[in-house]
Amino acid sequence: MRRILLSFAVIAAFFQYTSAQAPRYSSVDPFIGAGGDGHIFVGPSAPFGMVKPGPDCKGHSNSGYNADKKVPLLGFSQTHVSGTGGGPKYGNIQVMPFSGDFDSIYQESARGEEIAKAGYYSIMLEKWKIKAELTTADRASFYRFVFSQKGNKAVKVDAGFFLGEPVKPDPDAREAQQFVGSEVTVVSNNEIRGYTRIRGGWNNGMAYTVYFCAVFDHPFNHFSTWKNKQLFPGKNTQFDSGDKTGAIAYFDNTAGDTIQLKIGISFISTEKARYNLDQEIADFQFNKVLQSTQQKWEQLLNRIEIDNTATQEQKIMFYTGLYHTMLMPVDRSWENPLWISDEPYYDDFYAIWDTFRSSNPLLTLISPSREVSIVNSLLNIYHRDGYMPDARSGNYNGRTQGGSNADVLIADAYVKGLQGIDYNQGLQAMLKNADVPPGGIEEKEGRGGLADYNTLGYVSTRFPRAGTRTVEYAYNDYCIATLAKGLQLDRLYDRFIKQSDNWQNLWRPYDDHGANGFILPKDPNGRWVDTIDCIVLNAPVKQMQYNPLAVDYPNCVCWWCAFFYEASSWEYSLYVPHDVKTLIRKSGGEDAFRKRLDTFFMKKYYNVSNEPSFLTPNLYHWIGRPDLSSTRIHQIIDSSYNTSAAGLPGNDDSGAMSSWLDFHMMGLFPNAGQSYYLINAPYFSKTVIHQENGKDFAIVAHHLSKKNSYIQSAKLNGVNYDKSWLEHQDIVNGGELVLEMGDKPGTWGTQVRPPSK
């Protein structure tokens, strides 16, 4: 015990030393992925921070931001998500400094210089030459507006704004946010309170309410409130009549050139928003708030240390990736308006379908205690709401894309030995998914098409997303079997290990481009379906042939009605994470499987921009060719990831894309729900994971270079190690994996195959 404590102290000293030289948070570039399809949020955020103040550009993207500098700025709202696709969510309580036309509620400005760092964002509002600087705490944001031109100033606080508002209100719009109500009250000459209430958005959620308490460092000279589009000078309250409201604070010359504004946010009440503000930002010291948030990031980023041989670009990519992984879900403990509980409460699982594969496993390495809190919040949601979410936002479960993948998180926590989780309750939550149909809104939670799955052994074409659901449920069932086995529930294990073969019920002997065997649609009577009837409005054809490369959405059936969600059969026919061995056998053996994988990547059937194929580059491991896995992975990274605004190949999806990158830069990749990591050629000569338990685990790559990218041999804690995968427990125990690198494929990893069912 004493040795561990000593070791802690040594590490702590080391951190202080290294971070004094160059803090890791300075390697974070929030602009990476903010353009292209990445949809990254560029404003400041604390790790898992509830509040995310940031710029909202005209036209509203999902993150509020638009990387096209020509698009003007509308203001800064306090809540955002990062990396998401589909309809927008949040963008609540928007503030904007301005001068000039004081009688207009609508304001926009051309954008000048923008700077973004971990915990910091600034922009020059060219129209008025106002520099706006933003930082944030967990539940309160902070603004410094510097007016470089003399004259009167104003700041508006808009409780009616939200992202993705349609031009005409359309309460029936799918995935669109809809206005419910708002309120503002000017409570003193430097404080404004109120809320906005919005429903809908991507997950088609019920109404959520965002309360605020905004406090200025200067008293304003006068103010107006507004309702709808009418200004009411000096009227201090606009009650909630189902209309949009807001307030404008006016300052004269005597206020100086800098106006600071801090905003507490709450999902409970305006008083709670004030409490959050007082707790987190007691005074008006911008740098104090900034430094506190930077330190929170530093503590987490420091968990993984990469050596100095990494290039500056690699460092930025890696630490920005870690940063992306910890923007969401958000910690809203004690901010849950639905029930009180001592359990943690996290929201904005957006979506677990994205994050279960590598984001949560990465978090388990960085901060297992945080992962325990997140899993416990899922169980608490199950306990109080009825189901664990696959996605959740605005305190509302929805929407399930494929399987009930929270099951994987429970199994992953279990096999990795995470303590402090009631696994019996976890099993109950998984069984709820497996046995109880979720009802009318099958997109909301649980398993849609369960009536088929639990009788036919597959989801038939009478349900949407039948292919995705079948193969993901099969893996979810494997996760249930895993937990049942651990809890020594043999009959349950027997049932679910058998059900985990259900993917085979949709496996059709079918030749396509040299590969044989695909997951293909089957009707309720067991007949293969070759033709899909097109049902979308104005479909260019009435029917389409369904083959392994077919994409039936959105031109033939709706996006969510496809046989495979956002994918083709070529992609999903390789998704059997628990039984690659059988997959290979059914594909015709190892040689055929290698050809199939080669075809998959070379003909670009692989979709780099989405999650279903996250594990696929690593499947070469199961034919004894880990070198080919590494080659594919490095090709993907080198061609699709960089430090530009378009530096992520698809929606980052709460850090999913980024965590995939980071694992591979370290030379590991998890098979979530199972206890091991596949070993690949890393990008760094040395990576050290400083674990919460005080033990370090290092991955060392001797002689690593662009040329020397093949693993020749490995030693684990000094002992020869020929397996191409590593157990999580080996990391937990602390130690060192040393890889000898060379310029040609060797025999390492070729003799044994990673686990299969």
Next chain:
Amino acid sequence: MRRILLSFAVIAAFFQYTSAQAPRYSSVDPFIGAGGDGHIFVGPSAPFGMVKPGPDCKGHSNSGYNADKKVPLLGFSQTHVSGTGGGPKYGNIQVMPFSGDFDSIYQESARGEEIAKAGYYSIMLEKWKIKAELTTADRASFYRFVFSQKGNKAVKVDAGFFLGEPVKPDPDAREAQQFVGSEVTVVSNNEIRGYTRIRGGWNNGMAYTVYFCAVFDHPFNHFSTWKNKQLFPGKNTQFDSGDKTGAIAYFDNTAGDTIQLKIGISFISTEKARYNLDQEIADFQFNKVLQSTQQKWEQLLNRIEIDNTATQEQKIMFYTGLYHTMLMPVDRSWENPLWISDEPYYDDFYAIWDTFRSSNPLLTLISPSREVSIVNSLLNIYHRDGYMPDARSGNYNGRTQGGSNADVLIADAYVKGLQGIDYNQGLQAMLKNADVPPGGIEEKEGRGGLADYNTLGYVSTRFPRAGTRTVEYAYNDYCIATLAKGLQLDRLYDRFIKQSDNWQNLWRPYDDHGANGFILPKDPNGRWVDTIDCIVLNAPVKQMQYNPLAVDYPNCVCWWCAFFYEASSWEYSLYVPHDVKTLIRKSGGEDAFRKRLDTFFMKKYYNVSNEPSFLTPNLYHWIGRPDLSSTRIHQIIDSSYNTSAAGLPGNDDSGAMSSWLDFHMMGLFPNAGQSYYLINAPYFSKTVIHQENGKDFAIVAHHLSKKNSYIQSAKLNGVNYDKSWLEHQDIVNGGELVLEMGDKPGTWGTQVRPPSK
């Protein structure tokens, strides 16, 4: 058109004249049904009023009240329901005047004289000799506290109180309300604001929030707020930390002996509560508020005029019955925190299973425009929430007792020609119930056990309440067929008219006490089930035989798990409202059916205290013996209804029991979902329905007396009328039904039978 307007004016003049003599609201006695099992709310309420301030007695009943005068009073909360069973709901924002021990948050007083009238309640708080008087507007309540002893005074406002709180908090308790949060702020020296947030209750709903704004007519001298059980003198805010909060306002001698308090309530915000207060109670004139509410009652009670030969007791029973029928559901238009809509929004359908049979039909006579609003609010809930409720409270659907009986309300509105309802949308809402299983929480909404019903044609014993569900779904299907036919959707009609026979699938040839044929349990394989396995904890037996008199709940299976919900097979085997003819045939013909009915009533298999048998006393009509229907009905009324506190035979269930009584006192009874009323011997020599359309319809009984209680003949608008039922359209058209009464059964109504499918 002109004639109608004239007619309106004449009626209005008549009303003013008659009500000047003796207002009908003075015949309302809120204490009827407040004892026994009636669970009537005794405090003041406007018709369909959102706010219901009233006394909360120690131990908390569903209505807050306890008719046992020895039970002390704890205070007056602003929200209540009336007549309900199961776990309590509401009881929010409790106020209490007191003196003496000013440092105690908990206060209780012995009860002195209590007076209750429509819109008014008063009680003497014996402990301090304080007289508390209550009246109310729709969304704001009003208190007058008269302190008859000199000295300091205090009034507490408790945002933590709610009805039915368990001794120990138990967030897993079924049907129990659970605390979520609360907040209070003293905003000036005469105003306190805040809210309470509670979840659960009878319908196991999500959290609802009740906001308040309480304004005193005197400034208080000082105040304390509290959190949990600790008082904080002078601290003006207790923010919501998930704890119970409240405030005490202290007044010294100079305040005089009367303190008045008005409280605005809202489900939106405290500002909205203030707005509601300002709109409805601008000043501190108790009598003005009282008179306004009395007038609202008078306008509605005046719709049905009974002649002066009625006894005082009959008058009180009748008008109190009308009053009970209009306490709920409550109009919360523009008070819906979930979505905004121009549609009306009603809440506290508690439950439609109770009210569809006679409460809603009674309302359709009194105020069809109100019924249209209520139906439209159901459709709006379907549109936004996904399903029409069977029950709804606190903005949350739940829980369905038997069928999807909102279907009956749609059909009832349609066949009665109510305008201003989108019946195509109504049909969609009904089809949602009929086709889409409601998911994990089958008690919440829609049709539980639908998987069985739509494949087997009955709900099998693998689902709870299989008997109730099957027979009620069959009738709900008849209602769908009715609407489909009206909308000329022939295929849909064919499907549902066929499904409406599904009750026959559980009809088992089975002899019991001289009757043959009963609805009895069947398993999924089509085998009759004779033995029920008991599954409740500590069940006295392991199995029980299931026969037509068996009651399997709660000693063998749970309350909600019974084969018949709150009933036996004897009761439910007579529930085929659309096809009594076939029911009679399957029971062995008219003679056998008469014997069966006689046995049912004489052996007391009939349960006067619950809704499933509401129509049964009228079934004699279908064997050509309407005289026997009337005899049974009068026996039931004379033995089970009176003007005492125990004067209702069971839970009034939002006026269900009372509306049954009122229809029968008028001599009519509806078969809800169908267009006619059965004609019975009335209690009044003349009843006039003053309809919203300006046309009167009178029911006249010549020579009526206790002895002359048999209808000898009838004339409709002067023409002989031998049918024992009356079409709704005949009432709408205006006119007169004249019954000649005699002392023996005659031939009237014996030759033709009321409609059957």
